[in-house]
Amino acid sequence: MTIRVLLADDQAMIRASLRIILEDQPDIAVVAEAGDGVEAIEQARRTDPDVCLVDIQMPRLDGIEVARALAGTPARVVMVTTFDLDEYVYGALRRGAAGFVLKDAGPRLLVEAVRAAYAGDALISPSITLRLLRHLADRGARTTARAPAPPLSARETEIVQAIARGRTNQEIADELFLSLSTVKGYVSGIMDKLGARNRVEVVAWAWESRLVDPG
Template sequence: MITVLLADDQPLVRAGLRALLDTEDDLTVIGEAADGREAVREVARLRPAVVLMDIRMPGLDGLEATREIVPTGARVVVVTTFDLDEYVYEALRSGASGFLVKDAEPAEIRHAVRVAARGDALLSPGVTRRLIEEFAARPASGSAHLLAPLTAREREVLARVAHGLTNTQIAEDLFMSPATVKTHVNRMMAKLAAHDRAQLVVLAYESGLVRPGHSA
């Protein structure tokens, strides 16, 4: 059973998400929070597997709450509107496992929770790529050293991860098995101290390995 905490300052939004998730046999909402500070407290108390986190909330916002929650092991999926792109990028940098737009289809929301719960990142090739390409293309001076621990092959894999390819697609592109790709991804996360694929993508852009508008 995947346990979920809902963090949103709008009761109607929380009620809708609860109704959507509680109908599934493998998903259950175990708590709610109306602001970031309450979300941090409830995560400590309830230990959910996944937190659906709004960004703009009174008091402690979702961005700060995400930074505090990620070290506990709970997976955070940011729920936002498309005009909050830059906040989404900052949330990914803070360790969020991905994001959803508030008008997402019910199936997408359920899928996002399951993806996050199994330790993967919600990095669809569509909207997510647009967000990351726009706001992660700001490599700081000297940031290329971020990828120093990686081998040449790992950099090839990372570039494709950053463009939203799945392990299977990367395997086909680089003529290796999906299991080998998964091993490379896991090693990169360990070397770069990344929580998941979302942070690998951010690092790929920040280091300058990948630039917006360039294919893998």
């Protein structure tokens, strides 16, 4: 099936670049574009995309409010931005965003974020994941370890540690000599066990459970 994507960014050049990257993939089609947040919501309701790539800072309505407005629809929102400030990350995830990717993360990660969102997963740029881990480390002295979740297997523990270091599913597959589909299955099972909604929550659990060293 073809993944239908809406692009929302106030810079036409950025939208054009994203379109070129995505439409180079045989399973992705850009069905609409928007230059501001209000137009993004209107286009999403008109064209019924599977995934919306939305910039954080746009005229009339920002990306976080777009994510909030589309939270009750089938469309999955992935934030694509040059900004990685904590308030944006936390705000976007709280509003139901299905991913958070920096514009300089590279084409492969952008495509993987679209496919992950379509599959019902969430992907966060590795650089953001690592910085959030450091944020958790900074407050670690004021918190106690979380009660253990249902036991993880040795392989599941390896994958949690890789996620906490910012690895993508493909990178985990390459490092552990597994197929991509096998890694996706492990990640889905891990999130179910931990009750995690996205990869950032897996990272938080890994730190609080002392499975990783943020250094």
